[in-house]
Amino acid sequence: MPSKRLARVNPCSMCMPMGCVLVFRGVESCMTLFHGSQGCSTYMRLYLAHHFREPVDIASSALSEKGAVYGGAANLKQGLRNVILGYRPKAIGIATTCLAETIGDDVPQIISEFQEEEPLARDVTFIPVSTPSYAASHEVGYRVALKSLVQTMVRKSKPSGRINILVGSIVSPEDVRYLKKLLDCWGFDYILLPDISETFDAPLNEHLPRIPAGGTPLDDIRDLASSKATVTIGGLVQEPGAGYFLEKEFEIPHRPLPLPIGLDLCDRLAASLEELTGDPMPEYYERERGRLLDTMVDAHKVVAEARTAVFGDTEMVLGIARLMTELGMRPQIIATGAINRAFAEAALQMVPSSRIITGADFSEIAEEIMARDIELMVGPFTGRQTARKTKIPLLRVGLPNHDRFGASHQLLLGYEGSMRLVECMANSLIESKERRYA
Ligand code: SF4
Known part of the structure; x- marks a missing residue:
């Protein structure tokens, strides 16, 4: 349900243009430029560099007072040059x-x-995106950038028979690597967009390239309209986006799916791929599924009935809450900084008894946590002050994570990512109990 606060002081979300950087960085040889004041790009460069532990270049048109009064065309052109x-x-x-x-x-x-x-400018593709940060969060910035990228670049050519895999939500480079490994193992032709697996997590290199190598090739993006289907992974409540555009304009069937976190949602992805390709899930992943089930049974005695609060990006929160219910945990607070009705409806359907907050502020989350006797918080590091104040353990997941290492290597997706998450939640609860009794 929407937050009742008149103003948000400590929002559980980030700046809208920040989402764009995550899309453009996943495209081959693509740079991001912010048209506006310089401080915005400095802030977001630092914010993302702290999370990914990689240098992040974002150019700026560096508007000054003069540009603000007379318009920023000259600054933008000079910036592009x-x-x-x-x-x-x-x-x-x-x-x-x-x-x-x-x-x-x-x-x-x-x-x-x-x-x-x-x-x-002749050989450069320009992708404009409108991202007024006072109107929406970083998640919407991500979605509109992905849509604008596709709208600007696609063109119809002869059918390729490939399947478009759109990463519809913000995930880690490790998550993208996992998805690519899964799709390669399945053995069909696909186009994955955006691909941040290398660009936000490159090996150490003596000669740092100006633009990191990797990303989805531009020719593949142009060819998206020639594929036979589109699957948006993490596109359940973050739509309408690029997949809908491809369906509407080029009649490419589109399946928006939730992020595959937890048994049920991973099975949904597997079932969709089986249907689209006509091939069964590879045996390797059947065995991985079995290991997840085994881990869930093992951890059940520790995690069952635990009262939890989960907050952060919409699709990630829904996936984690789903896994919690599969484990017999009791998510009491399901919150996101985004203002998103579809999220609220999906969360309510999943856990009708929980307090669902959209457009959340951390002070509101803290109040609810204290009122509901929460045992475990799961969300980005921005919940740390609440965790400190309430002495409730915080399991850091998703973006941003500035005070711990490993955000780029955090795997949440798939049977394997879910298995790791189950183990982390169980260990956090055990450590918390041990601390209390000590
Ligand atoms: S909220 Fe607006 S002014 Fe502030 S950093 Fe974001 S884009 Fe810049």
Whole structure:
């Protein structure tokens, strides 16, 4: 249910353009530029660098007072020129910040002028995205960037028979690697977008490339309209997005699926892939499924009946809450910073007795936690002050995670990711009990 607060002081969500960076970084040779004030890109660069432990470059059109009064066209064009000369990208994602949205710059128009005026722009694809941060959260920024990327680039050519796998929610590089391994093992042709498996988690390299290697090839993105189907993983409550666009414009059947966390939701992904490909789940993953079940049975005596609070990004929260119910845990608080009615309905259907908060503020989550005798919190590190105040253990999952290592290598998806999560939740509860009794 929507938060009753008149203002959010400590929101359980982040800035809208930040979501765009996660999409553009998953595209081959693509740079992100923020049209707006410089502080926005500095803040988001640092925020993402702390989470992924990787350098994150985000250019800025660096609007000043003059640009704010007379319009930012000159700054944006100069910024684009600098990015092309400095990085030689094949594509530039241009997201607006609050300032550019407030003054009302027409970014697509400025880009088409730039393309006419500037020979350097000839071989570069520009992807504009409108991201007024006062209107929505980073999750919406991610969704609109993905949609805009697809809308800008796709073109119909002869059918390829491939399956589009859109990563519809923010996940870790390890999650993307897991998905790719699963799809490769299944043995069909696919296009996965965006692919942050290498770009946000590159091996140590003496010669740091200006733009990290990897990402979904641009030609594959252009070919999305020639595939036979689209599956959006993590697109249940984060729609309508790129998959709907492909279905509407190019009649490519679309299946929006939840993030595969927990037995039931992993089975749903497996069933969809079996149906689309006509091939059964590879034996390796059958065995992995069996191991998850075994782990759930083992951990059941520790986790069952535990009263929990889960918060963070919509699809991730729903997946974790589903796994908790499968384990006999009792999610008492299911919260997200996003304002999303579909999330609230899905959460209510799953756990009718829980307190569901959308547009959540951490002070509100803290009050609910104290009132409901919670034993375990699961969510991003931003819940740490609440955890400290209430002395309830916080299991850090998802974005952001600034005060622990391993965010890039955290696996939540699939039978394996679910198994790790079950073990982490059980261990957190055991440690908490041991501390209390000591
Ligand atoms: S909320 Fe707006 S002004 Fe603040 S960092 Fe985000 S985009 Fe920039």
